[in-house]
Amino acid sequence: MNSPKISLIVTIYQVEQYLERCIQSVLNQTFKDFELILVDNGSTDGSTEICKNYKEKDERIKFFQKSHGSIASGRNFGLKNATGQFIQFMDADDLIAPNMLQKMYSIYIQSNSDLITCGYQKMYLNEKDEEYFVKCEVEDQTYSKKDFLLVCAKYCQNFILYFVWNKLYRADVIRNKGIWFDESITRSEDVLFNLEYIKHANSFSFIKEPLYIYNRSNVNSITKGFEMKDVEMQNITYGRFRDYLYEQGVYHSNEQYLEHQYAVTMFSLVAQAYMTSKDVPNKVRKAYLKSILDNQWTQKALRYFSYSGLLTNIIKYKIYKSINTTDSIFRVYFYLKRGKLVD
Numbered sequence: 001m002n003s004p005k006i007s008l009i010v011t012i013y014q015v016e017q018y019l020e021r022c023i024q025s026v027l028n029q030t031f032k033d034f035e036l037i038l039v040d041n042g043s044t045d046g047s048t049e050i051c052k053n054y055k056e057k058d059e060r061i062k063f064f065q066k067s068h069g070s071i072a073s074g075r076n077f078g079l080k081n082a083t084g085q086f087i088q089f090m091d092a093d094d095l096i097a098p099n100m101l102q103k104m105y106s107i108y109i110q111s112n113s114d115l116i117t118c119g120y121q122k123m124y125l126n127e128k129d130e131e132y133f134v135k136c137e138v139e140d141q142t143y144s145k146k147d148f149l150l151v152c153a154k155y156c157q158n159f160i161l162y163f164v165w166n167k168l169y170r171a172d173v174i175r176n177k178g179i180w181f182d183e184s185i186t187r188s189e190d191v192l193f194n195l196e197y198i199k200h201a202n203s204f205s206f207i208k209e210p211l212y213i214y215n216r217s218n219v220n221s222i223t224k225g226f227e228m229k230d231v232e233m234q235n236i237t238y239g240r241f242r243d244y245l246y247e248q249g250v251y252h253s254n255e256q257y258l259e260h261q262y263a264v265t266m267f268s269l270v271a272q273a274y275m276t277s278k279d280v281p282n283k284v285r286k287a288y289l290k291s292i293l294d295n296q297w298t299q300k301a302l303r304y305f306s307y308s309g310l311l312t313n314i315i316k317y318k319i320y321k322s323i324n325t326t327d328s329i330f331r332v333y334f335y336l337k338r339g340k341l342v343d
Helices: 015-027 048-057 071-080 100-111 145-159 171-176 188-199 230-247 251-275 282-293 294-302 310-316 321-338
Strands: 006-012 035-041 061-065 087-091 115-125 130-135 141-144 167-170 204-213
Touching: 006 015, 006 100, 015 035, 015 048, 015 087, 035 071, 035 321, 048 061, 061 310, 071 087, 087 100, 087 171, 100 115, 100 167, 100 204, 100 321, 115 294, 130 204, 141 145, 145 204, 145 230, 145 251, 167 171, 171 188, 188 230, 230 282, 251 282, 251 294, 251 321, 282 321
Parallel strands: 006 035, 006 087, 035 061, 115 204
Antiparallel strands: 087 167, 115 130, 115 167, 141 204
16 A cells, blocks of 8 residues: 555644544545544543544544653654655644645645745634634745755744644655654744754745644633743753754844744743733742743843833833832733733
8 A cells, every 4th residue: 555645643632622623624635645643642531532433434544542741742653653755743623724735735746845834824712702813924935955044033933933733844854864852842842843854954835825723712721831941941942943043154144033033932931920820829930930031041032022012121121129029010911911912
């Protein structure tokens, strides 16, 4: 039996509310030559049964179960079992447009690029529980390795470069170069996987059309907490990115975009601490905030941050008498935002 053109890997954990719609969006693709690899990462809800039912309906579906672990471990498991010539990833609560696989593969045929990246849409719910969408697009473009490295951090905007789910990868590059997700990294593991892939890729194509639908309807859930190591994980990620750009002699052409995005990331961590973790002790929250405020890269990055509101100025110019004062200001700010923060 010939191997499929594309292996699409979905890591699953406690997503029964969204899973059927996710799987159906794959089965509805106009491009048919694929295998769908479902990796159950230790779910205890109805996700397992949904996967089993779909596996019985379509021979292109492979279903695996493993003990609970990080999403990185689930994706690595999927990679080990993938047989396709190309690799795509998908989150189990998201959707893809009916023509996504066809479009991505067609661009590869036209460009012979090693990495194909498309735009995406964020899907939210309004106050009436009605879905609405925010597009994150890029211009249609193909780059050589040399030209791409000069501007690659530009694609950090809207996290276009960060995610793995809006990309088509050549499986032989991943296998031959031994590219895996770093399971010791608990945040932004996508970035590091992409960075390793970029090191070994020679050409890059971008598709303007937002073919992937990123489900942010539960973005304001209070169940998602934060950990002190979150800041450390982000610093490791951005540190490796900076080091690579320095090694290639292209850091300065990318500096503005990269450091701006680093500032955005730090604000996201601050927001998470105040909007999604209400039961965390004050002492822990303040220590977390201080680790962000005192970070030398935060101070540098804010020089490139375009938003000049209250919080930016507090951090940029350290307009606070103590961490207690700053904590109080942040509490009030995020309370007034009522969980509505552009991410």
